[in-house]
Amino acid sequence: MKGFLLSFQSEFYKTRKTLSFWCAIILPLFIGLLAFAIFYTKSEKFIMVQPMMLWIQFAMISLGIMGTLLLPMYTIFIAYSVNSVEHKADTWKTLFSLPLSRWSVYGAKFFYAVFLVFLCLALFALFTIGFGNLLSILKPELKFNNYHMEQQLLQIYFKLFLSSLGILAIQFLLSLLWADFLKPMGIGFVATITGVIAASKNWEYTYAFPYAHPMAALSSMIKHNNDQTKDLQIDIFTKDVFVSLGVAIVVFIAGYFIVLKKSVK
Amino acid sequence: MVIRTEGLSFSFDKHQVVKSLSLQVPAGSIYGFLGPNGAGKTTTIKMLLNLLKTDQGSIHIFGQELQSNRINILSQIGSLIEQPAIYHHLTGKENLLNRAMLLQVNENRVDKMLKLVQLTNAAHKKAGQYSLGMKQRLGIALALLSDPKLLILDEPTNGLDPNGIIEIRELMIRLVQEQGKTVFISSHLLAEIEKMATHVGIINQGELLFQGSVKDLENISQPQVQIEADNTVDAANLLKRHDFVVNNINHERLYIPFTSKQQIGEINSLLVQNGITVFGINKQQKDLEKLFLDITKSN
Numbered sequence: 001m002k003g004f005l006l007s008f009q010s011e012f013y014k015t016r017k018t019l020s021f022w023c024a025i026i027l028p029l030f031i032g033l034l035a036f037a038i039f040y041t042k043s044e045k046f047i048m049v050q051p052m053m054l055w056i057q058f059a060m061i062s063l064g065i066m067g068t069l070l071l072p073m074y075t076i077f078i079a080y081s082v083n084s085v086e087h088k089a090d091t092w093k094t095l096f097s098l099p100l101s102r103w104s105v106y107g108a109k110f111f112y113a114v115f116l117v118f119l120c121l122a123l124f125a126l127f128t129i130g131f132g133n134l135l136s137i138l139k140p141e142l143k144f145n146n147y148h149m150e151q152q153l154l155q156i157y158f159k160l161f162l163s164s165l166g167i168l169a170i171q172f173l174l175s176l177l178w179a180d181f182l183k184p185m186g187i188g189f190v191a192t193i194t195g196v197i198a199a200s201k202n203w204e205y206t207y208a209f210p211y212a213h214p215m216a217a218l219s220s221m222i223k224h225n226n227d228q229t230k231d232l233q234i235d236i237f238t239k240d241v242f243v244s245l246g247v248a249i250v251v252f253i254a255g256y257f258i259v260l261k262k263s264v265k
Numbered sequence: 266m267v268i269r270t271e272g273l274s275f276s277f278d279k280h281q282v283v284k285s286l287s288l289q290v291p292a293g294s295i296y297g298f299l300g301p302n303g304a305g306k307t308t309t310i311k312m313l314l315n316l317l318k319t320d321q322g323s324i325h326i327f328g329q330e331l332q333s334n335r336i337n338i339l340s341q342i343g344s345l346i347e348q349p350a351i352y353h354h355l356t357g358k359e360n361l362l363n364r365a366m367l368l369q370v371n372e373n374r375v376d377k378m379l380k381l382v383q384l385t386n387a388a389h390k391k392a393g394q395y396s397l398g399m400k401q402r403l404g405i406a407l408a409l410l411s412d413p414k415l416l417i418l419d420e421p422t423n424g425l426d427p428n429g430i431i432e433i434r435e436l437m438i439r440l441v442q443e444q445g446k447t448v449f450i451s452s453h454l455l456a457e458i459e460k461m462a463t464h465v466g467i468i469n470q471g472e473l474l475f476q477g478s479v480k481d482l483e484n485i486s487q488p489q490v491q492i493e494a495d496n497t498v499d500a501a502n503l504l505k506r507h508d509f510v511v512n513n514i515n516h517e518r519l520y521i522p523f524t525s526k527q528q529i530g531e532i533n534s535l536l537v538q539n540g541i542t543v544f545g546i547n548k549q550q551k552d553l554e555k556l557f558l559d560i561t562k563s564n
Contacts, residue, residue, distance in 0.1 A: 010367050013359075014352060091350040094407075097314040098367055099340035264316040 003100040007108030011082065015112075020081035024120040027074065028062070032127030035061040036135065043139045051147035052232075058135075058144075059128050059153060066124065066160060067218040068196055072211055075117055075164045076188035079171035080181065082113045087179040096264050106259045110172055110252060117168060118161055125157040155234040156221055159241060163217035166210030166247035167192075173255040207240040210247050216240040266325075267292045267415055267447045268313065273322035275308055282308045284471040285322065290449055290464070295441050297458030298451040300468035306451040307347060309468070310419050313449075314344055326415070340368075343413035345421055349404025353393030357384050357403050360392055361410060368411045378406040381436070397424035405433065416440070416448045422457065434461045455486070456550050467560065474560045486556050488523040490532065493545040500541050507535060523548050 015021045035058060039046060046054055086092050095105050129150050136144035167188070174184040188211075195211030199219065206212045217240060223233035268290035275283040283305045290296045300306050311317040313324060315335050324331040326338045351360055361375040379385045382402040387395065392403060401424050408416060416437075422430045438461055440446045452458050458465060465482050467475040475482065489512060494500045497519045501511045504521065509532070513520040521532065529546060536543050551559070 006367050006369065010363055013363050013366060014355065018354060085352065089350055089352045090348060091352065093311070093314075093316055093346050094344075094350040096316055097339060097342075097344055097346070098364075099336045100367065101336060261318075263318055264311070 003104030004108050007100060007104045008112055011108055011112035014085055015082065018081070018085070020078060020116065023074070023077070024116045025123060027070075028120055028123040028127050031062050031065060032124070032131050035128070036131040039135055039142065040139065043142055047141055049142075051143040051145075052149070054143060055132060055147055055149050056232075058132055059149070059156075062124055062128055063156065063160075063218065066121075067214050069192065071121075071160060071164055071214040072167055072188070072192040072195065074120065075167045076171045076185060076192070078113050078116045079168055079188075080175045080184055082109055082116070083172070083175040084179075084181070093264050102260055103256065106176075106256055109176075110169075110255075113168060113172055114165070117164055121157045121161045121164075125153050128153055149232065152232050152234050155236055156218075159217050159221055159234065159236045159238075160214055162236070162241045163213035163244045166213055166244035166251075169248040169251035169255070170210060173251055173258070176255065176259070207238075207243055210244055213240050213244045266290060267294075267327060268296075268449060269325045269328075270313075271323050273309070273312060273324065274320045275305075275312060275317060276320055282471050283312070286468070286471075286473050287476075288466055288473070289476065290447065292447055293441060293445055294463045295437055295448045295450065295461050296464045296466065297462030298449060298466050298468065299453070299455060299458050300451075301453050304453075304468045305471040306453075306468060307419055310344075310346060310417055310449075310451060313417060314342070314346070315339070316346075340411070341414045342417060343408035343411060343415075344417040344419075345404045345408045346417075346419045348423075349400050349407070351392045351395075351400055351403055351407075353391065355392060356389050357392050357395065357399075358388040360403060361406060364407050364410055370411050374410055374412070378410055381409070382406045383432075398426060398429050401425055402429070405436075414446060416446060416450075418448065418450045420451055420453070422452070430457070437461055455556060459550070467556075469557055474557060485560055486551055487559075488551070489520045489549050490523050490529055491518055491520055491545070491547055491549045492532065492536070492543065493518050494536060495542040495544070500536055503536065503539055503541065504532065520549075 012021075038061065039058060046057070049057065086095060096102065132144050135142055171184055171188050174187060178184055191211040195209055195213070196215060198206045198209055199212040199215035206216050217238070220238040220240060221234050221236075223235040266289050268288055270286055270288045273283060273286040273288070274281065286309060288309075298306055298309070308317065312319050313326070313331075315331055327341060329338055331338055352363070355363065358375060358379065361378060362372065364370075365372055365375050376385070379388050382405055384399060384402055384406065387399060392400065395403065401421065405418070405421060408418065422433055425433065434457075437448050437450065441448055441463075450458075450462070459479065459482075462479055464478055465475065466473060475485065492500065497514055497516060501514050501519050504511060504519075509521050511519055511521055523529075529548065533543060533546050
């Protein structure tokens, strides 16, 4: 366990000055600011909107982009970049000749990638809530303060996070095995496009295809219950999320055995 | 024995790269692992570090079996394999700090190592901007960081200038003599290994051709004295009259088996006193290829 924590700490130390780390912060900040700017400059367009719909429209700017293309691509990029640090510097051989178990090195790297995706999505939720509240102060005519959906936003982003883990595990393994950029990115990109098409056409087996999960997660998030209460209820653990988690666990464990058996060239 | 392998073999696909290797590296030695490029040196080193899974044979390091005592053994080894593995986006010091974190080594060691390999002034420069020699020195600093009992270095003087090579050589000798460490160092240059090694193993096409102390090697390698003179025929006749054996002669040079430095001095004064102008006189090593031929013949 100590080896795992040391390796995790080292992953942070190595990437703290790289784009892959800062991307997790800049991406939500940038899109959050964009949404803020739209509502701030065009506030007159939103004055008549109901508070709940106002929040939904505001949140959907980030959610829409993330759910369709950005989250899968970001996940693919993170999986690539945490591994490419070692490919580029030719450091796998050194990492695996240190007195650390192979599990620590592999596990720490994978969970660091998970952490980066989590960080990015957590910041998306926080920036959405933060900028929404900032708008309610700067533009009181918009009724942001008459409705609260902090809990739902956190739940939605948590669901998105879970739905991205399947892609992350697959892409992580591909990027670990292949040193070049094009193979894992190419496969990931084609699979993402396929996923987006499958999810947007409501293909009945969308839930089984990891690259369609972020989009499927959004379309399955609203709980449809018969009592028409006003509040939105978020359904986190839908079929697609379970499949995503299952894929992540299976691929992660399979990857460990591949690393264990693999010769380091 | 610090390293002991028996019947070690390895194949890439169907091509056998290492054939039934039995290495014996005694404690407190500088073991020169000599062989031309592609002989299987790096492959052997990677097996010693458990990076490649051995097809056949066993590896014992510090008397323990490698596979089942991997972490314990690796914690006492510092290594440098091929080009030094360095994160180019981090500074030299950050590279060392990162490793210190992983090995739980006190940060004081980092500054000490920078000083040792003379990178203190370049400590805050991105390692990507280092010259080849600086990278190599940083790689050596990384290998030495945890103060390991055994150093495994794969061609550590690659890319170093003559000064750098001498520094590394002196450092290795110091580490062994003063701190009782064991150094396993690979090279394709016989002359370089002879200058520091106490023991030598010679590998060619995956097979160990020779293993023993440097003295044993000298008996086989038989260095020669090369003499360049104005009249090589007269010189050869003169030397023959004084009971020297002349191995080889051409218009410009003649060769005599080397026995000692004194002998070179004697030859020189003998020639000069008899009116022969000597342009050059020096000890000459056989190159690796000739040595291989001799070893194969003597086997």
